[in-house]
Amino acid sequence: MSDLTSSNGGQMTxxxxxxxxxxxxxxxxxxxAAVDDVTLTINRREFVTILGASxxxxxTLLRIIAGHEDADEGRICLSDRDISTxxxxxxxxxxxxxxxxxxxxxxxxxxxxxxxxxxxxEKDAITARVSEILALVDLPGYDDRFPRQLSxxxxxxxxxxxxxxxxxxxxxxxxxxxxxxxxxRARMVEEVKRIHRESDATVVYVTHDQEEALALSDxxxxxxEGRLVQIGTPEDLWLNPASSYVATFFGDCVLMPATFxxxxxxxxxxxxxxxxxxVVRSSKQPTEEKGFVAVRPGRFHLTPSRNQLTVQCTVEELxxxxxxxxxxxxxxxxxxxxxRLQESEARSLRRGDTVALNADVHDCxxxxx
Amino acid sequence: xIRPVLAKTVHILHGAVLGSVIVFMFAPTxxxxxxxxxxxxxxxxxxxxxxxxxxETFFASSEWLGLLMRSFAVAAIASLVATAIGVLAVIxxxxxxxxxxxxxxxxxxxxxxxxxxxxxxxxxxxFSAMHILGTPLALVLAHIALTLPFVLxxxxxxxxxxxxxxxxxxxxLGASRQRAWWDITLQLLRPSLLAALVFAFIYSxxxxxxxxxxxxxxxxxxxxxxxxxxxxxxITAISTILMLVVGALSLLYEWARRSERRR
Numbered sequence: 017m018s019d020l021t022s023s024n025g026g027q028m029t030x031x032x033x034x035x036x037x038x039x040x041x042x043x044x045x046x047x048x049a050a051v052d053d054v055t056l057t058i059n060r061r062e063f064v065t066i067l068g069a070s071x072x073x074x075x076t077l078l079r080i081i082a083g084h085e086d087a088d089e090g091r092i093c094l095s096d097r098d099i100s101t102x103x104x105x106x107x108x109x110x111x112x113x114x115x116x117x118x119x120x121x122x123x124x125x126x127x128x129x130x131x132x133x134x135x136x137x138e139k140d141a142i143t144a145r146v147s148e149i150l151a152l153v154d155l156p157g158y159d160d161r162f163p164r165q166l167s168x169x170x171x172x173x174x175x176x177x178x179x180x181x182x183x184x185x186x187x188x189x190x191x192x193x194x195x196x197x198x199x200x201r202a203r204m205v206e207e208v209k210r211i212h213r214e215s216d217a218t219v220v221y222v223t224h225d226q227e228e229a230l231a232l233s234d235x236x237x238x239x240x241e242g243r244l245v246q247i248g249t250p251e252d253l254w255l256n257p258a259s260s261y262v263a264t265f266f267g268d269c270v271l272m273p274a275t276f277x278x279x280x281x282x283x284x285x286x287x288x289x290x291x292x293x294x295v296v297r298s299s300k301q302p303t304e305e306k307g308f309v310a311v312r313p314g315r316f317h318l319t320p321s322r323n324q325l326t327v328q329c330t331v332e333e334l335x336x337x338x339x340x341x342x343x344x345x346x347x348x349x350x351x352x353x354x355x356r357l358q359e360s361e362a363r364s365l366r367r368g369d370t371v372a373l374n375a376d377v378h379d380c381x382x383x384x385x
Numbered sequence: 386x387i388r389p390v391l392a393k394t395v396h397i398l399h400g401a402v403l404g405s406v407i408v409f410m411f412a413p414t415x416x417x418x419x420x421x422x423x424x425x426x427x428x429x430x431x432x433x434x435x436x437x438x439x440x441e442t443f444f445a446s447s448e449w450l451g452l453l454m455r456s457f458a459v460a461a462i463a464s465l466v467a468t469a470i471g472v473l474a475v476i477x478x479x480x481x482x483x484x485x486x487x488x489x490x491x492x493x494x495x496x497x498x499x500x501x502x503x504x505x506x507x508x509x510x511x512f513s514a515m516h517i518l519g520t521p522l523a524l525v526l527a528h529i530a531l532t533l534p535f536v537l538x539x540x541x542x543x544x545x546x547x548x549x550x551x552x553x554x555x556x557x558l559g560a561s562r563q564r565a566w567w568d569i570t571l572q573l574l575r576p577s578l579l580a581a582l583v584f585a586f587i588y589s590x591x592x593x594x595x596x597x598x599x600x601x602x603x604x605x606x607x608x609x610x611x612x613x614x615x616x617x618x619x620i621t622a623i624s625t626i627l628m629l630v631v632g633a634l635s636l637l638y639e640w641a642r643r644s645e646r647r648r
Binding site for chain 1: 569
């Protein structure tokens with residue numbers, strides 16, 4: 017069973033069943049488990065992102081929820097209804113694909129109306145709904161255009177409209193912004209957020225892009241090698257990473273090898289890092305003596321002060337990124353690591369300089385290996 | 386000093402070769418067309434008198450017109466059936482997990498690989514046993530078998546260009562698999578289906594060997610016989626007409642292929 021730190025975001029209506037309940041789902045391809053015993057609860061109107069590297073199994077999980085793949089073990093329930101054996105069309109779930117999958121021989125209006133026609137809606141109801149949903153995605157009047165006449169962002173909005181047209185209980189999005197360029201992606205993130213709010217949809221979003229995940233989600237689930245490693249709000253993951261994988265995956269950080277010495281009152285612990293005894297944060301009883309303290313790159317600065325970690329290192333590279341400077345440092349036992357300094361501090365640094373970096377680590381988490 | 390001369394020589398040679406090939410390919414067609422406008426009661430080149438005599442003979446002859454209609458009928462039925470079977474086979478091969486689909490794909494190309502006369506003899510034996518030699522049914526069946534490989538090739542190439550994600554999307558939106566194939570796949574395959582239909586039609590229209598073997602007289606068989614047993618000049622008119630029909634159909638085929646690639 018994966019080690020989960022769970023917290024419930026979204027809206028919990030008293031007594032209402034969770035919109036999506038995934039229990040112990042396993043999917044194997046040959047010997048390898050692409051989805052390895054995953055359990056997950058999604059509540060109404062939540063926006064949950066499954067974040068993971070390529071090949072981590074997140075898309076497979078989404079396809080299992082949608083019904084395009086069968087799970088080998090486990091159960092999927094939508095609003096307390098077991099949908100594990102239903103075909104994709106019967107599940108009442110909308111899906112948006114990375115490459116949109118718009119029907120090229122149909123107009124925008126026909127594309128959006130397709131799910132409604134398949135569900136035998138009345139002609140007038142269809143026309144009204146198509147106008148309504150196209151207005152929601154900010155494409156009013158685009159009814160008679162063909163997909164090939166639209167830009168990438170517009171096509172993605174039509175795909176969204178089509179998925180939302182029949183008011184599905186759940187909306188799945190499989191790396192929908194992957195095919196867009198950076199600027200357009202940022203704009204589309206805003207659009208997706210707005211559409212989520214205005215449509216009251218419950219969304220499961222899959223991506224490998226941390227920025228998208230941070231911008232859009234109520235909760236984020238980190239997926240690694242088929243397992244849901246941790247799920248929580250962006251703050252939870254940032255402040256309380258459950259493992260060093262989550263700490264390094266979700267935002268950069270420097271992992272300082274540390275040895276656990278003693279518990280301190282509250283959620284603290286005394287550890288030894290680089291020969292220095294310091295108090296850091298520890299949310300649970302460590303199972304092992306040896307671990308890491310995760311320090312965010314922006315914590316370091318050059319002015320010395322008490323009760324702070326000091327690291328002697330050599331400057332290898334400097335990269336000015338506007339107001340902050342990315343500094344690649346090298347230190348004995350740590351090897352190469354990356355920090356960020358304010359431009360004002362880093363001004364005097366040159367490649368090859370030896371510096372003493374300081375960091376306040378009292379709220380940095382102590383993590384297992 | 387030598388280079389420019391060499392280049393110029395190659396250029397001239399290239400033009401000469403290209404010109405000869407074109408002339409060689411089109412000369413017979415041109416000659417026959419010219420001969421068809423001769424008013425002589427025998428085949429002559431160049432014609433000493435000009436006129437539409439051969440065309441008048443053809444359109445007045447119920448025998449020749451009947452043969453033309455026969456060929457059109459066989460071609461139409463064979464091409465329609467071959468295309469229908471072919472598109473179902475292609476969907477089965479490329480879009481399902483049906484067992485034996487690789488075998489079907491391999492066997493489908495079979496008739497193309499067998500030498501024509503050997504195939505004709507085998508068909509003769511089969512249809513003789515079935516007591517349908519000399520009937521149009523036998524020829525239609527044979528032409529379906531012969532044109533099916535072309536249909537499979539043309540439509541297979543087209544279906545591999547249609548992302549199966551489109552059908553998954555349709556199914557997710559509430560369509561059954563079959564409905565998705567009808568609404569999406571078949572619609573997107575329309576240009577290639579037209580191309581396959583036209584190709585099969587042209588093939589059947591021109592086919593003389595098997596028709597001859599199976600004892601069902603179609604237009605190309607009659608033209609062939611006519612050349613052997615005394616040369617009636619009306620065949621120059623018939624040939625020209627056939628070439629025009631096939632030429633027009635080939636243009637239709639090209640247009641269909643091109644509009645498919647434009648998607």
